[in-house]
């Protein structure tokens with residue numbers, strides 16, 4: 001923790017955000033001003049601790065450990081949170097506590113592997129061309145472009161018979177969460193449990209991302225710009241069944257594993 005708010009250039013974040021059309025439509029002066037107001041309000045909260053809304057949390061699944069998932073298996077567990085918040089760290093702990101109980105959905109991505117990442121284990125690393133071919137053949141249940149790279153969850157992976165015994169774990173971004181929710185609403189998937197991991201505040205997320213040492217300066221800034229929007233979505237009542245603030249790692253591990261253990265009766 002401890003990076004100062006000035007470590008992020010607010011004007012740069014606003015300028016970058018304004019390059020993107022609001023709501024997918026062309027940016028007009030009016031929508032641009034709305035966006036500037038929204039971002040100013042967001043950035044004003046930059047150093048404000050992020051408080052989860054525990055009661056909030058509408059059930060988006062049938063509850064309990066059994067049923068509601070893919071092919072009659074347990075409901076998939078969807079874990080979401082900004083880059084660097086500690087998703088991988090907490091998921092590793094979960095797998096260690098309940099060996100063999102979870103099956104990790106290996107996403108496809110066009111990003112370069114980080115040191116130590118294995119193809120087929122951490123991600124399926126594919127070229128832009130391969131990704132686009134999969135997209136064209138409707139192979140993805142959800143996909144998104146995040147931080148300039150494409151990510152997707154293959155439909156086969158989620159609906160595979162193998163998910164019957166193990167709990168399928170999806171580590172996906174906010175756009176992916178929205179897509180999965182749409183599949184649950186439409187009945188394509190019969191249920192999922194949604195968990196959001198939040199940092200205490202943006203400076204501590206920034207410090208963590210920098211300390212990990214995997215991103216260059218541009219990437220750190222891009223990830224922090226996205227994080228503000230993701231956290232905004234994560235805090236909305238009912239968007240997630242559970243929010244875990246990953247500040248003290250030991251406490252976060254216990255809360256993360258404790259909630260999941262309770263939900264799936266492990």
Ligand SMILES: Nc1ncnc2c1ncn2[C@@H]1O[C@H](COP(=O)(O)OP(=O)(O)OP(=O)(O)O)[C@@H](O)[C@H]1O
Pocket residue numbers: 081082083084085086087088089090208209211212246247248249250252
């Ligand atoms: N509570 C914590 N306190 C301090 N450091 C932490 C904590 N949780 C995780 N970390 C460290 O923060 C860094 C980011 O964690 P991790 O790689 O698990 O994040 P992530 O959410 O999976 O990121 P990405 O989405 O970019 O893959 C790692 O170096 C990890 O060791």
